[in-house]
Amino acid sequence: MSKIGCIAAVDREGPRVLGRTSSDLPVMFRVVNRVAIITLNRPSALNTLSPEMVRELTLHIEHCGVDRDIAAVIVMGMGDTFCAGVDLRTLYLAAMAGDKKWRQLIADEYRLIFTFQQLKKAVVAVMDGFSTGGGIGLVQCASLRIVSERSRFQVNGPRIGFVPDGGATWFLGKLPVELMLYIGLTSATITGADAIGCGLADAYASSSSLRGFERRLNLLDASDLRQSLREVFVSPSDVAPDTSLAAFLPLIREHFAAHYSVEQCIGSLSNGFSRESDAAKRAWFQATLDSLRAHSPLMLNVMREALLRGRKMTLAENYRMEFDLTMRAIEVGDFCEGVRAHVIDGDNAPRWMFPTLEDVNSAVLDKFFSPWTCCAPHPLASLAA
Template identity: 35%
Template sequence: MTDVEAATVLVRTENSLGRITLNRPRAINALDLSMIEQVIAALTAWVDDSDIQTVLIDGEGDRGLCAGGDVRALYDEITAGRPEQISDFFRAEYAMNALIAEYPKPIVVFADGITMGGGIGLAGHAAVRIVTERSRLAMPETRIGFTPDVGGTWLLGRAPGRLGEYFGLTGQSMNGADAIYLGFADHFVPSENLDALREALAYRADPATPNEMTLLFDETPDPSTLPEARAWIDDVFSAASLGEIVQRLEESDAPDAAATLATLRELAPTGLAVTLDAVREAREMTGIRPALEGEYRRVMWFGNHHPDLVEGIRAQLVDKDRQPKWQPATIAELSADPGADARAYVPEVPLF
């Protein structure tokens, strides 16, 4: 194995372009703590490097930019009783998310293929966010009894209407056109043109900005179906509580309502309730850092005080029996304010 094959993050420069490539293609470039630290180190080094004008983040392989954080490693830390390791991972990841969002130079991200969970934290906060015909974006955390993070609540809270609640709760994936409509991406570029765009970003002086450069390669995707679905989604997911959302789904005659209801009934009631609370809290915030702090409270509460996260990872990724035993088991058993404990949790180590 060569050094390049062994490196989990490839960092190099191409003329005025600083390039960061996630290099775990067999794991669809899932993030571990070392990878996050390498990304932070590269971005930090380039802040004051006058030779670097633009940064590009992409992923090795053709399966995706990043499938998310390494949740199996998270499971191992929790079950081994090492909560401090959980804190280290999330604080580093959220510092990376904030650095990308606030970076003084334009960051371009190719969200080609699977871009989920932690991958959204890399792609969703960049200055120029590019999707392709292969893109599949999602915040699927509720499917393991968890809640969206990495600034995902900030993005979900700003999606049109109540689509943020819908995608946050169900974990549904978006195609490229959906991602642009939702505000998770800016441009649609066919995957066959990504190499040419990268070359242009590195070597062409005109147009002057990465956004204008991308427009040379931008194409119009097939339209998203989300605008047509907005009426029933907004009606259902504007309900005040998770229980009322379920009731409205039961009463809805929308074509996708029954499937959405079935999805919610399979997922962890606590994770759903905490996610609904988090997205609505983030909608009222003024910046990504407060949203990350809200997420940090919630993920640390799950990591330290609620069994559903471990159970969800066990059922999906460890034993793979797909038969999680949630606590409580049904939405009807939730308390009157089921998001309260996670919302109010104060981690031992602050985020920032």
């Protein structure tokens, strides 16, 4: 018998916490017509991954993997957000208090995502709302990733003094290198249609049509499960809007070249802005430059290096690298100041360790990528290659 805060039990309906109603739980679980429906249920906290939520999600996913009566899994979020990644507030408060338990949350988050990656059943991710970091990474294994007109994707990283987390070096590493660097360095928000165009999502459905999926799920034809699941969520009348990102892909390819340092990237963008006469493109240049100049100079360099290294790594190697980078970002980097400014105090005026890119100390940067020496074995050593 497992514990999730209080006594828990496992039956055919999955792990459940005794003495609590499902609506009280951070993760809601039910089965409809042999399909498990997992709902992230912390809408007031943007469905961020708290320690309790990570533990419960892991139990539910493990249960789905061994229960032969469950043929497929649907993951969705309650409210206007799918999942805003790891709970930054919890990490910040623990780090500021000198409580090393935050390390366990990070390790458990990566084990959760890896466990989901290994699930040998059809998975549908309904990303009807905002997703960032680990929220995106959690469901990149899904066989059907659905977005709507409400969907927004963002990789925060250097904007909050953080590193690529939740598998960002892995899922962004599948994109063209220039697009990977653009999304990772700028923390640009992309739409659901953009996500389909980038390969981070598979299908579009209107938010209103998604609300009636459970009725259609009861009529599911199990003979062709993957196609039937698609028909449950996606109607021929649902046509994805045009991607807003496509118009700027030539500029992204030109100014986010893999061989450019962050300084060279900004220099290229500045030159492009000075030559550009088109109003929409000038606005894109300005927004891109403003983002890069506002982000942590140290973490911009860490992000760029991590993304480029991650393209050559296995999934497990990516997760171990990200875990190490997260530790260093919290202990010796800009994480605490970035979260203070953008999440805790909300003044949006972080005082970065290095004020400019020119000030970044190469020895500090190198320390982020030094070999793991904290303890043996590595906390994620058990993840298979």
